[in-house]
Amino acid sequence: MSDRALGAGLVLLLALLFSGSLLLGPATPALAFLQGLLADPDGPLRLILVEIRLPRALLGAMTGASLGLAGAALQGYLRNPLAEPGIVGVSASAAFGAVLAFYSGLATLLPLAMPVSGILGAMLGVLLVQALAGTATLGLILAGVAVSSFASALTSLALNLSPNPFAATEITFWLMGSLADRSFDHVWLALPFTVTGWLCLLTTGRALDALSLDEDAAASLGFDLARLRLVLLAGVALAVGAATAVTGVVGFVGLVVPHLLRPLVGHRPARLLPLSALGGACLMLASDLLVRLVTPGQELKLGVVTALIGTPFFFFLVLRAARTAP
């Protein structure tokens, strides 16, 4: 399959899932919804469409694209198919930032405090990882694990000290990740960070291709690897930080999507970047549809579903890595 056909296929799939996300819901069947909407364009159904489902679908596509793209970029950079955004500590530190806003009561005073402090948390986390990590990629992974553990410990501390059980429950649910009850405020807030992050990540393609060889060979091809790491981590912090800040922690999208698409693009890291963004958006919207349609009453959390899809996949990758290891 050519890259172009694959890209077109993914765009088509994304369009289908996006429309599905707008039309399908627990209240009315899709067709009835569409008929009702056409019959009375200014009625309550329009409100549902524009105020509830559209921001939800947009956020799903945006955050999914961020996770897929960041996963592909990190796998290319670390040359490891098991890498994903969580590994560099972004998800955990963004979550801690958001939890802190919630815990301190800032979030009740100012609704946007939570996403903002989530993004700040992601930035701080990545800065800390940058400061801790040496020049080697192994150093980056270790620093990522350390920062991740630290941020998770602080999140647990916040839960532990939470003033009442309701606050703790709310934080816990938020951490599971969801697209429910999001508004255009969330879209507008995440959008500038997300797009800046995407632009950073999309410029790394050639350097990631060069890194298919060793670091020395990549550097001899004229790529500044220190600069690459800076741009790449900034991109991941912006895109994934913004995504985590508005949806909570949604794992495994960044792991699964690049892995599925890689053989279809001849394993070239640069080609994988835009396609993983599309694929991530598709997977996120599909998972969200699943959440909404399968258990309409007690909605499953999106992060739980992606984790349930993602972990068996992860097991499979680990098993295969263990079998092919020298």
Next chain:
Amino acid sequence: MSRLLADRLTFLRGGRRLLDEVSATFGPGGLTGLIGPNGAGKTTLMRCLAGLVRPQQGQVRLDGRALADWPAQVRARQLAYLPQADTVHWRLSVADLVMLGRLPHRQGWNGPGPADRAAVEEALAATDCTGLAARAVDTLSGGERARVLLARALAGQPATLLADEPTAGLDPYHQLEVMERLRSLAQSGTTVLVVLHDLSAAVRFCDRLVLLDRGRVVAAGDPGEVTAAPNLRTVFRIEAARGQLPEGPYLLPRRRVLD
């Protein structure tokens, strides 16, 4: 025409002097071999010459200009480096892998153009890899892989090529082929510096040798003189048999020199 100059390079790591005031000039017109026992500093010198690490003292100059002052992409078009035992991390096809050598020549977001494809085909042909183009890298034998990696370095059509043990792991046929290829490249005006462990290949194919021991240049010049018995004894701690074949000189390690 490209000239690479090492000017009193000193490289320290962890208190050890990996290079100690190394000076040498590398230019076109013949194949230059860099030889020395394990740990002599050959790879460190190559990495300094390729601009991958900076020596604490001294300077590398490419065409009269300090290597550090070259814009990285422009430098990469002039100078290609083939690392020792280069690994390939993804299951790329051979054609895509060799195309990586064209990265310094490409601008903007465009894919490879006709000139890139032509250079890749030429590099594949020059290394006897044309038939491998569609294969995935992880299906290659060690020898095929070494040739493909050489093709990657040649695809950039560099004026200077630094190759760190390009014949390691190759069978005799392909060792000869790679050495012949490097020599003809050198004779056609490319500056080629090659690290070799095989002293026989060094005296047979190189027009000039640089002998490195414990970070110092011990001898440089005519291969016969550089590999003279006293040098082999003190630096490599071996004695060797040597002779002349119609194709050129040969050198065969005979025994270790016991202190």
